[in-house]
Amino acid sequence: MAKQWVCITHIGEGNTKEDTLLVRMPHPRTGFPARYMIQDGIIMEIQKIDPIDKRSWFIGNSVQEDGSLYFMTPIDPLFIAIPMLDHVRKKTSESSGVFLTLDQLFDNVDNPSVARLASLQGFDASLAHVCDIKVTQNMRAYRLNDDKAIAWLKLKVSRLSARFGSHTILRQLIQHIDAETLKEAQRSGMRYAYVHNFADVKNLEQKYNQELQNYHQSSPADYARSSAGGMAAEPAAKKSKVLTTGQRALAKASTKGMKSLTSFFVKKT
8 A cells, every 4th residue: 555644735726737746855944855845836845743652544444554744835935945046156255146047046966856946836036036137138047135135034024923923833933033133012022922821821830730739639529529619618507497486495494313315225234
């Protein structure tokens, strides 16, 4: 049986016209090979999530041994291209580098898959966001422009920071964003949101620890009553009994010299 993946992927508009293509390209942060998927002119980053314990998937009438889950999310191809563009321009202290055609930019003998970037939908037009372009005799040549690239990256960060409030995990990234990119007002707002969320987590953790302690120190019945109504309820005070007229008269009667009831049951010697 062929190996299968269980994936959550992006579904574009309309019907899929192209087959899925899996490629390896350098990761923009590390430079190490990473897996991507190309479909309908869109490139998607593949992220694998491994379960803590061993798990499997039931697929139809078969069992898939690998219980991992894969996420395919669209990524702007410029993120992948910028490190390559920086490398091929051959910038020096005396020169801003050379202009190259689209085919020359991604002509990589060691990794032919990078050439597929040039065929992505709208990729050649998007290069104008980060490159200087020179047109000669119906030929377009590109060279990475540092100022354009930084401005484009700042715009991406600005758009991302606007959504920090709705994505908890993004708040943790605040410490990695420099002051020039992120205005102090934005930083303060995100810091407040992060600290507020952190306080909620700490309160939840304390409540959980208290519940765990109560469970181990209490009997099951006491713990059930505590969980249902907060603290265990105090026993209800006994209601005073209303006496009849005869009972009140009997209570006032003198019992001096009278034998106790138990004396009648003592064994005679």
